[in-house]
Amino acid sequence: MTIQPTLAQRSIFHGWFVVAAAFAVMFVGFGSAYTFSAFLEPLQRDFGASRGSISLVFSIAGFLYFALGLVSGPLADRFGSRPLAVAGMILVAVGLAAASAARSVVEVYLAYGLGVGLGVGCAYVPAIGAVQRWFVRRRGFASGLAVSGIGLGTLAMPPLASLLIASVGWRGAYLVLGAIALVLGGGMSLLIENDPKHRGLGPDGDPPRDAAGANNAGGASVREAIRSTRFVALYLSCLVCSFGAFVPFVHLVPYARDHGVAASSAVLLLGVIGAGSTAGRFFLGALADRMGRDRSLIMVLTGMALAMAIWAIAADVWTLAAFAFVYGVFYGGWVAVLPSVVMDYFGGRNVSGIIGILYTSVAFGTLIGPSAAGFAYDVNHSYTMPILISAAANIVAALMVVAILARSGTRAISAATR
Structure with a gap:
């Protein structure tokens, strides 16, 4: 006698569909944002602007898509992640389309900076926060898989943008990227769900009443979390780190061009980071x-x-490629691990809201770092100082985590919420 599997046994755990949807949001949102380095020279040339002023476009967008988590995270905890993710992808598409019609740098600030910035800000924290609730045992893996969309977006989108710029100009390229954001990002966002309990499941597909499910149901309040020593440690660490974390995404291509690397090879360095x-x-x-x-x-x-130290001495395409890959590995690890650390410490009840508050630190660093590096180049015609400052900032950020986590020991809120 053959025993037929039940529907639940035959089905794929829906958490992996949530991961796939979050992956698509990251791929489209951040992939579109990180194409900016490919647009920097055409924008600078057409509008007769300095490298620092053009770099500010990315800084505005970066500030918004991290700062907006302060609002989108709590909204996702209350109303669900799906509507925010869908709205975010629509905003990205509208922003890119509007940027294609810009007639001045100010209009690029408004279209790209606000459109892409607000769009990614609406979608990012809700999408990654939803993933955290669907897993416990494999949370780090699932989170890493979801945010690997950022890496693959960085790998695929800048070369695509470069090809589009060469064939249809930067305005046409923005239109095509906007269509991709609407169709792929908006469509996949519909698969996002906030919590496995709505499907009668616990995290990892376990029964809803087990310990794992209880872990995700509880957790610290936002007030308790942000007053804890560990949250302060994470916040300060992210703030310091992020001053330099996004400098390569804006300035690696022009740096390579300054060192005689062909445009086609220079833009591929962003793909190597990806x-x-x-x-x-x-x-x-x-x-x-x-x-x-x-x-x-x-x-x-x-x-x-350590990767930044490689960049400081790099002067040819192969050394720059080595920097790009090593930096990409550790940057990707940072983005993957951080949300899981928040979930570990503070539980699932308000995870999106807590992540959103944490990412305001990254917003300030992103606003200042890339544009400051551009203005430093305008003054000194060199990136050496911004690169070295970025390397030092990461060391300081690591030491903050070592010192403050060692001090806090087992007194974290997470001990009471796991």
Whole structure:
């Protein structure tokens, strides 16, 4: 007699569909944002603007898509992640389309900066927060898989943008990217769901009443979380790290061009960051589940600093490619591990809201870092100082985590909420 599997046994755990949807949001949103380096020279040329003023476009967008998590995270906890993710992808598409019609740098600020910035800000924290609730045992792996969309987006989208710019101009390129954001990002966002209990499941597909489900149901309040020593540690660490974390995404291509690298090869360096980032998010996220996410966070911050040291002495395409890959690996690990650390410490009840508040630190760093590096170049015609400052910032960020986590010991709120 053959025993037929039940529907539940035949079905794929829906958490993986949530991961796939979050992956698509990251791929489209951040992939579109990180094409900016490919547009920097055409925009600078057509509008007769300085490198610093053009770099400010990315800084505005970056500030918004991290700062808006302060609002989108709590809204996702209350109303669900799906509507915010869908709205975010629509805003990205509208912003890119509007940028294609810009007639001045100010209009690029408004279209790209506000459209892409607000769009990614609406979608990012709700999407990644939803993933955290669907997993416990494999949370680091699932989170890493979801945010690997950022890495693959960085790998695929800048070369695509470069090809589009060469064939249809930068205005046509923005239109095509906007269509991709609407169709792929908006469509996949419909698969996002906030919590496995709505499907009668617990995290990892377990029965809803087990310990894992209880873990996700409880957790610290937002007030308790942000007043804890560990949250302060994470916030300060992210703030310091992020001053330099996004400088390569804006300035690596022009740096390479300044050192005689052909335009076609220079833009591929962003793809190398994306390849490394994908590997880092995928493998370091899984590794963090085994070696401990605290220690993994310290490791990736240190690795980002060492990669910056390579950039400081790089002068040819192969050395720059080595920097790009190594930096991508550790940057990807940082992005993958951070949300899981928040979930570990503070539980699932308000995870999106807490992540959103944490990411305001990254917003301020993103607003200042890339544009400051551009203005420093305008003054000195060199990127050496911004690169070295970025490396030092990552070391300081790692030391903050070491010192404050060691001090807090087992007194974290997470001990009461796990």
